[in-house]
Amino acid sequence: MIRYVECPRDAWQGFRRFIPTEEKVAFLKALLEAGFRHLDLTSFVSPKWVPQMADAEEVLAALPPPQGRTYLAIVANEKGLERALRAKNLTHVGYPLSLSETFQRRNTNRGLEKSWPLVEAMAKAVEGRLGLVVYLSMAFGNPYGDPWDVGMVLEAVARLRALGVGEIALADTYGVADAGRIREVLGAVVERFGPEGIGAHLHARREEAWEKAEAALEAGVLWLEGALAGVGGCPFAGDELVGNLPTELLLPHLEARGLATGVDLSRLPALAGEAARLRALYA
Numbered sequence: 001m002i003r004y005v006e007c008p009r010d011a012w013q014g015f016r017r018f019i020p021t022e023e024k025v026a027f028l029k030a031l032l033e034a035g036f037r038h039l040d041l042t043s044f045v046s047p048k049w050v051p052q053m054a055d056a057e058e059v060l061a062a063l064p065p066p067q068g069r070t071y072l073a074i075v076a077n078e079k080g081l082e083r084a085l086r087a088k089n090l091t092h093v094g095y096p097l098s099l100s101e102t103f104q105r106r107n108t109n110r111g112l113e114k115s116w117p118l119v120e121a122m123a124k125a126v127e128g129r130l131g132l133v134v135y136l137s138m139a140f141g142n143p144y145g146d147p148w149d150v151g152m153v154l155e156a157v158a159r160l161r162a163l164g165v166g167e168i169a170l171a172d173t174y175g176v177a178d179a180g181r182i183r184e185v186l187g188a189v190v191e192r193f194g195p196e197g198i199g200a201h202l203h204a205r206r207e208e209a210w211e212k213a214e215a216a217l218e219a220g221v222l223w224l225e226g227a228l229a230g231v232g233g234c235p236f237a238g239d240e241l242v243g244n245l246p247t248e249l250l251l252p253h254l255e256a257r258g259l260a261t262g263v264d265l266s267r268l269p270a271l272a273g274e275a276a277r278l279r280a281l282y283a
């Protein structure tokens with residue numbers, strides 16, 4: 001079975017107006033009812049930088065217990081990690097680690113030299129309490145002019161594995177990679193480390209979304225991420241937000257390839273409509 005992660009956190013984080021907590025919770029509950037099993041749903045980050053996620057604790061507490069499902073929140077520093085460790089219902093934290101020094105500073109306000117020790121500390125702190133996913137951003141190229149090559153990606157994955165990080169998703173935060181680059185990078189990673197615990201968090205315009213997802217699958221990846229209606233993008237990446245892979249487009253393709261996600265496909269049009277409605281109201 002493929003692991004499909006729905007990312008309302010990524011969808012909502014750049015919205016300018018605050019989505020009332022009850023509306024967030026209602027949407028997340030609808031996702032659970034439709035059969036989504038893996039949600040990246042909030043972040044424990046400073047409300048000064050991402051005011052949309054100021055209600056992270058309340059949102060989590062209002063959800064049904066995970067019961068085998070994944071409820072993930074992004075954390076970017078020690079303070080966020082402390083909040084995550086105290087939060088109700090959380091199962092996983094996700095840490096954004098970039099291959100790009102420039103983006104790491106833009107996104108987490110700290111350079112790579114200090115970010116790697118944080119990953120190590122995080123892996124120890126969550127042990128036996130929460131799962132840890134490291135999102136390796138700018139894994140498919142570097143739009144800021146920092147050095148990048150496939151060897152750097154392989155080296156970073158090896159270093160993470162040596163720190164005991166089993167779950168690593170390669171992220172194209174800026175949406176710079178084409179299908180060929182995705183196949184090349186993920187192919188090299190899967191060839192060296194196997195598909196277990198290797199994910200792809202891609203960003204794309206709607207018309208190129210399936211081609212990119214397919215490239216990841218061809219490379220052997222069995223963990224994909226996206227967001228309904230293709231909403232989202234990192235507000236700290238650049239001027240243009242390139243959205244997530246649209247879930248309502250991907251899941252029927254996956255099902256047709258025999259890769260079931262457990263989601264009731266008949267609910268996707270209404271859920272995508274709701275995601276678009278939230279964007280129209282709050283983006």
Ligand SMILES: CC(C)C(=O)C(=O)O
Nearest residue numbers: 010096135137171173
């Ligand atoms: C934190 C990661 C998953 C992210 O949102 C991105 O790189 O787009």
